[in-house]
Amino acid sequence: MTDLTIEKEDRVGRHGRYVARIQGIDAEGEITFTHRGPKTISADHTGVPDDMAGHGVARALLDFMLADARESAFRIIPICPYVRKQYARHPEWADLFTTAPGEDPY
Structure with a gap:
């Protein structure tokens, strides 16, 4: 979709979001996130x-x-049910997910 834009917004502190906007629609979609530790x-x-x-x-x-x-x-x-559900459907994403806060896998 060419009129869909997404950007990352880091807020002050540990929180942020990925926000989506569609030209001509006065609304925003988002995935909110929290920094839990290094990486x-x-x-x-x-x-x-x-x-x-x-x-x-x-x-x-x-x-x-x-x-x-x-x-x-x-x-x-x-943590989000939608993200959990999609992750369960896509085992090829395993390298991007963890259940350990603060784990530094790299």
Whole structure:
């Protein structure tokens, strides 16, 4: 989808989010995260408003987060039910996930 943009927003402290916007829709989808230790974040919540439903926003956000994890060499604790469910379906992502806060796998 060419009018979908995603960016990472780090907030002050340990929290941040990956945020998706679609041109012409006054809403934002997001995956919120928390820095849990060196090279580890937790994916806490995925939210996509009804106005953005059916556009593949949740999966695009997850794909963006996975690409960021590969590029920046961090691992993800899948707390969010959506992220956990997708991870269970994709064992090939195992190198990007962990269940140990603070684990430094690199």
